Amino acid sequence: MVDQTATGAAKPPLVELIDALPDVEVLTDPESTEPYRRDRANDRNVAVPLAVVLAERTEHVQAVMRWATANGIPVVPRGAGSGLSGGASAVQGGIVLSTERMRGLSIDETTRTAVVQPGLMNAEVKAAAAEVGLWYPPDPASAEFCSIGGNVATNAGGLCCVKYGVTTDYVLGIEVVLADGRAVRIGGPRLKDVAGLSMLKLFVGSEGTLGIITEITLRLLPAPMAPRTVVGWFDSSAAAGAAVAEIARRIRPSMLEYMDGVSIGAVEDELAMGLRRDAAALVVARSDDRSPTGEEVAIMLDAFERHGATECFETADVEDGERYAHARRIAIPAVERLGSLLLEDVGVAIPELPRLISGVERIAAENDVTIAFIAHAGDGNTHPLVVVDLEDRDMVRRAERSYGQIMDLAIDLGGTITGEHGVGRLKRPWLVDQIGDDLLDVSHRVKRALDPAGILNPGTIFAA
Ligand SMILES: Cc1cc2nc3c(=O)[nH]c(=O)nc-3n(C[C@H](O)[C@H](O)[C@H](O)COP(=O)(O)OP(=O)(O)OC[C@H]3O[C@@H](n4cnc5c(N)ncnc54)[C@H](O)[C@@H]3O)c2cc1C
Numbered sequence: 001m002v003d004q005t006a007t008g009a010a011k012p013p014l015v016e017l018i019d020a021l022p023d024v025e026v027l028t029d030p031e032s033t034e035p036y037r038r039d040r041a042n043d044r045n046v047a048v049p050l051a052v053v054l055a056e057r058t059e060h061v062q063a064v065m066r067w068a069t070a071n072g073i074p075v076v077p078r079g080a081g082s083g084l085s086g087g088a089s090a091v092q093g094g095i096v097l098s099t100e101r102m103r104g105l106s107i108d109e110t111t112r113t114a115v116v117q118p119g120l121m122n123a124e125v126k127a128a129a130a131e132v133g134l135w136y137p138p139d140p141a142s143a144e145f146c147s148i149g150g151n152v153a154t155n156a157g158g159l160c161c162v163k164y165g166v167t168t169d170y171v172l173g174i175e176v177v178l179a180d181g182r183a184v185r186i187g188g189p190r191l192k193d194v195a196g197l198s199m200l201k202l203f204v205g206s207e208g209t210l211g212i213i214t215e216i217t218l219r220l221l222p223a224p225m226a227p228r229t230v231v232g233w234f235d236s237s238a239a240a241g242a243a244v245a246e247i248a249r250r251i252r253p254s255m256l257e258y259m260d261g262v263s264i265g266a267v268e269d270e271l272a273m274g275l276r277r278d279a280a281a282l283v284v285a286r287s288d289d290r291s292p293t294g295e296e297v298a299i300m301l302d303a304f305e306r307h308g309a310t311e312c313f314e315t316a317d318v319e320d321g322e323r324y325a326h327a328r329r330i331a332i333p334a335v336e337r338l339g340s341l342l343l344e345d346v347g348v349a350i351p352e353l354p355r356l357i358s359g360v361e362r363i364a365a366e367n368d369v370t371i372a373f374i375a376h377a378g379d380g381n382t383h384p385l386v387v388v389d390l391e392d393r394d395m396v397r398r399a400e401r402s403y404g405q406i407m408d409l410a411i412d413l414g415g416t417i418t419g420e421h422g423v424g425r426l427k428r429p430w431l432v433d434q435i436g437d438d439l440l441d442v443s444h445r446v447k448r449a450l451d452p453a454g455i456l457n458p459g460t461i462f463a464a
Contacts, residue, residue: 013071014051017095020063027052036078036096041343041426043086049076052096058175058183058214064097065212066181074455074464077208079118079150082142084343085424087154087207087460094458097212099149107132107220113172113189114218118149122156125218134220137164140420141329149213155205157420159325162378163254163288164221166420168204173217176203176210179451189217202446207422208457210450227254227286228297229321232304232312233279237361237373240281241354243307244377247285248350250303251296255286256378257328263372263385266334267327275327279310283377284324328374335372335385342386342403345427346410347419350380359409360384367398367405381419404430423461431461 018026027033028051036052038045050073055061068075074094081088090096102117105125109132116125122136122143129136139158140146146156152174157166173187187193187200203210234240237260247253259267259282268275275282283304287296297314304312315321335341348356357373360382364371375382384406388399407417407430417423417430432440447454447462458464 013067013073017051017053017064017067020067021053021060024056024060025054027054033090033096036081036098037090039081039083039086039088041084041086041089041424043089043426045086045089045425047090047092047094049090049096050093052098054098054101056101058177061097061177061212061214062181062183064095065177065179068095068455069180069453072453072455074458075212076457077149077153077212079147079153080121080145082146083150083154083424084345084421085418086426087422087424087457088150089425091458091464099147099214102149102214107134108189109134111189112220112222114220115189116148116216116218118147118152118213118216120148122146122148122151129220130223133223135223136170136218136220137161138167138170141332148216148218152204152213152216153206153208154420154422157376157379157381159255159257159328159376162248162256162376163252168201170219171200171204171216172219174200174203174213175215177212177214179211179453179456183214187217191219205422207424207460209447209461210456212456224254225288225290226318227288227321228294229255229315229324230285230287230297230300230304230312231315231324232283232285232300232309233276234281234283234308235279235310236308237281237357238354239308240283241357241377243283243303243309245350245353246303246307247300248378250299251287253285253296253300253378254288255284255325256376257284257325258282258373258375258377258382259284259328259331260373262338262370263331263335263374266338266372267331269337270330270334271327273323273327276311284328285378286321286325331372331374332383332385335387338370338372339387340390342388342399343421344384344386344403344406345381345418345421346384346406346415347379347381348410348413348415350378352413352415353377353380353382356382356410356413356415359413360406363402363405363409367402369395369398369402371402376419379419380415408433425459428459428461428463
């Protein structure tokens with residue numbers, strides 16, 4: 001690129017940014033920026049970013065934000081791009097700020113904390129903690145390919161969260177770069193700290209709209225006991241939903257997952273592990289209860305039987321149990337083989353779960369579309385997966401109608417349009433129906449206070 005200062009002309013802004021980041025890789029050609037244009041949602045946004053910055057340190061992120069503020073250029077923070085709500089989709093003419101090269105990690109065994117940079121994968125953080133006998137619990141099914149920064153930015157959940165809580169329950173502190181380029185530290189390795197407003201919770205789950213997270217202090221736990229896994233097969237979704245509700249009422253299992261017939265079939269196509277294709281639903285439950293009597297396992301089996309499971313059993317060993325957990329984890333990519341997906345993330349209070357399941361079945365029938373249904377059932381967080389052939393315009397219309405109707409249904413049941421994936425760009429139109437005008441107005445005021453020019457991830461949560 002030509003430096004125009006020699007001729008007296010103003011430098012084009014991107015040259016200024018590249019000059020400010022001498023040691024940082026900045027991608028600008030279409031081929032190398034292509035993989036950074038979308039996340040894993042079926043967002044048909046085809047925006048082309050001005051550049052992708054592969055930041056390595058907080059100072060690099062600060063330099064990007066100072067330049068972006070000075071020039072009014074939008075910035076989309078990006079972890080590993082595994083998001084399912086279009087939150088990391090590029091913005092036309094904006095910068096994608098990737099944290100993939102920010103990979104520092106240290107663990108303090110005395111305070112049981114880890115200080116990590118955002119670009120590490122969730123599974124890498126877990127593995128590092130396990131090496132010193134500790135445990136980082138939140139376990140999104142995407143653990144191997146989602147970043148810890150993305151987890152904090154979306155407040156990710158997962159399979160063990162029914163007992164152990166979600167990402168925010170493990171975030172003790174963050175360093176965050178604000179829109180104007182200042183870096184602030186909130187919290188730290190202190191288990192109790194009530195100084196000032198509770199800003200930490202504001203940034204966790206803010207989906208890159210309030211600041212860019214450049215360091216995280218995580219709380220770790222002692223390693224858990226090996227879990228015992230209980231499997232229940234059902235010939236009706238209503239019976240499975242009722243069994244889930246009963247288990248959730250009586251105990252706190254360490255996993256309580258649900259798969260419907262469509263997802264069972266899709267996973268069996270992938271794994272050929274002997275899943276029952278004739279079943280309407282599969283519930284995979286776990287207990288890491290330390291009592292020698294194994295009372296929780298007995299309660300789970302009892303609940304399955306009382307609600308008419310066609311078959312239920314405790315799996316023989318940890319590895320066998322892990323096969324069923326793995327089957328649930330790969331359900332989204334397995335169903336993806338049936339077609340493109342409009343991915344839901346709706347949640348309800350547990351007693352409403354059977355009504356949500358039957359409502360989604362009705363929506364599928366009325367719109368003549370296939371909707372696979374998987375769920376972190378124990379915390380009422382479900383993923384109806386609307387399968388669509390993007391070449392079939394009529395089917396696209398019916399699928400999009402179903403997608404909206406499912407969120408309307410969740411709101412009618414007092415639930416949420418998103419339990420863990422975030423609002424992103426795809427669910428934004430429904431946000432006001434859930435939280436109402438007044439709370440949306442308060443949210444806009446917070447956004448304007450922290451990002452007055454609206455350059456941080458415009459279009460996600462808030463209209464661009
Ligand atoms: C097969 C599959 C299974 C999944 N299972 C689960 C699951 O069980 N539970 C769950 O919660 N999610 C799940 N997800 C969704 C996804 O993996 C999570 O939302 C994850 O937290 C996203 O992390 P990421 O690094 O890929 O973030 P990205 O997709 O890159 O970004 C997600 C959002 O966070 C913002 N962001 C990223 N990094 C930063 C940062 N450092 N600072 C500020 N903002 C940032 C982005 O702008 C965007 O809005 C699944 C996804 C797939 C494909």
